[in-house]
Amino acid sequence: MLHSFVNVGVNLEDVHIVCAIHGGIDLYFDKLMQKYPGVLFSFYEDTRHDKVYISSIRPHILRKHFTAYPSLSEEVVMYHDCDIAFTKPLQLPENVYTDDTCYLSDTISYIGHDYIKSKGDEVLEAMCNIVGIDKETLETNEKNSGGAQYIMKGIDKYFWYDVENDCTRLFKNITELNKKITPQKEENYNPLQIWCADMWGVLWNLWKRNKETKIIPELDFSWSVSGKDLWHKHAIYHNAGVTEKNPELFFKGRYISKMPDLNLEVDNNTCSYKYYKLIQQAL
Template sequence: MIYISVQPAEIYFLWQLEVQLQNFKDIKIDSDNVHVLLGFKRKSDIPQEIIKFIKKQKYGKFYLYKDTRKNPRYVSSIRPHLLNKHFQANDYLRNQIIFYHDSDIIFRERIDEKRLTKTKNWYVSDTNNYISSEYLKRFGMDFFLAMCSEFEIDPEVVEENSIDSGGAQYVIKNVDASFWKSVEVKSELLYNFINTWNRENSDKLQNVPQAWCADMWSILWNAWSRDFKVKIDKDLDFCWPKSEISQWYSKKILHNAGVFQQEKDQFFSKLVFKHSSPFFVNFSHLPTGYCSSIYIDKIKETEIHKKKTVISDTSIVIQYQNKIVGSQDYLKYYVDYILKYLDISIFIFESGVHKILDTREFSPKLNYRFIKDENISEEVSNSIFTKNFIFINSAILLPVRNILKTIKVLKTQKNILVYPLTNTKHLSLDDLDNFKYTLYLNCKLLDGKFLNAQVSFIESFAMNTSDYVKFGGENNNWYFFLKTGVNLEKQARARLFGYKVEYIDNDAYILNNVRNLDICNKLNNELEYLKIYNNYKSLSKEMLI
């Protein structure tokens, strides 16, 4: 039996495939019998993460096909479209038994392949309650007959076989490329027909037929039109994320679908992770009495086999100024965000009159220090033993890609002061909430949605640790900021010491809850930089330090 899934080459499907393939491997489905089909419009559209995954993945066979559909209206028609190409390219599949499935299923145990392959029958999951003739007749006999006419199938055939109206997961036998071509054409046709009917009749009915099921009707009705016998089979029954967890132990398949984004605080919602993965995200707040928790367990099991980028020569230093930044909740999420992608040492230096930061729920990998004054120089000298460090004021959310680019510069260049950002943008409360849930922060994705932020007393920079100490560390008496994140006094001093100054050409984010207190001398004009530089030129290095 060949297990085949079909999906666009997108990040949203990549992490689902990672979970699924690990599950298939765990239950010992033969690697050669797993076909993963991925579609793309242009090769340049394929995310690098997918290309890297395919190169590294030793389990399963991957096939990339160009999506050549012309003006498709139905997103899911990409699946029969690619299957048509796959069967054309691999003619032997016409004689194989196919388990055609979604990318969002996992197994509790293997289906009974031996029994399901004995007969010529097709076998399907039970979806009778939303694709049977009885379901369609709820919207009127006229609708049912018109839909059959549109497809060109005898309504009596649909009615006679209604009890076995199944889909979602299929055991398919003796089909060739032409079958999938017909499924593609007819699924587009049915999708357009149902949508048109819904528009014309929405004022007459409380509920309308689900157009997104068009490919399910197309597969089933194409099978009946070719005289294939299709049977619903208990082995293909599945539970949903919202099902009580006992359902998992009575069924072999969990279909991770049907959870809306607004339900993310009750169940795991895959829709939240369209642009990032759920790996290394904390879901402990979700209830465990539902099948959703089983899928979370499978995510965690897949995490074990994933490798983060190990950074051994650079530490991250986050300064938490408790009199400036209001909420501390986001800080835990920011630390978790960094550790989701990087294996790196992180230090938090809290400064203020009294300690207020509760670090008990932070990652055990975190190093914490409390300092009463604002000067971090001594703590860096005493606590940071890596070759380099990146300093981040806690009001700044510096994306991981900025961190990685900064580390690369520090590795390849000496005598340099690096500013790991170009501009800062305010992060809205809604986007902060999304960040907390997904641990995903992507400047490119969010570009243009935020106003540039100007908060003049916070900064982020990176240096060689010993150079920073020799350079004199912080000068808290002189703070001048032309823009957020960039201390001009430090920059002027660096240049006079003979250091290069380089900016990372990516944005960072500022929290909206920063209290804009006048705690230091802040002048926002370019002439101030020249004044500092000219004043410093006459001083010796000893006097500068």
């Protein structure tokens, strides 16, 4: 990620890397700090009371980070996962930096109102009740149901506190609901992808705070499985979509506790290949 930032001219002094501590800070971060001077690396203890939902770590440590740096609530902040890369400079309309709207990547197909409703009215109603938002707000904002990469404004520690609580409750309650209703559905029924709970937590808490959201094409992104022609079409690449069932692609899950091998054979017709080339350069 940071290597791609340097490639496209991002000012590293604008970059905050926010990390959770589990038993200590990996020594590799010392190398990263030396290699990328200017980046602010922050580390926070994982003190969640409920750790059943892995991704709740994100709002948890962001709450702590926004507590440590309260001036961030007055900034225009781009929030994203660590498994992205910029393939070219991100060119955004000038109003993105000056208005009050929050801008998002297009994730309508897997977090929008219609997607949730397709899993059953009981799922939609349960999710709305958990977060305390009405179904009409979701339906009205179907075309604004973005996520993954966010440009956010006026966000403070209390926002992240609510996101952490809501996404944890969503994950736990809807996981149980999925178990209950799935056997009653048709054979080809696929339950709601509740691993996206933190995305609903972020989006719906923006709406609860009367924040306008808008999806813009400049934040469109490619995936690992995308054809290589999309690498330079979109400025953002998201290293996701690969499982162990895709041996021809780079699978990040193999390298949670070790560095990637540098002699892998990756399908050169995919964006995954382009990303792997970035990894080779960075290492």
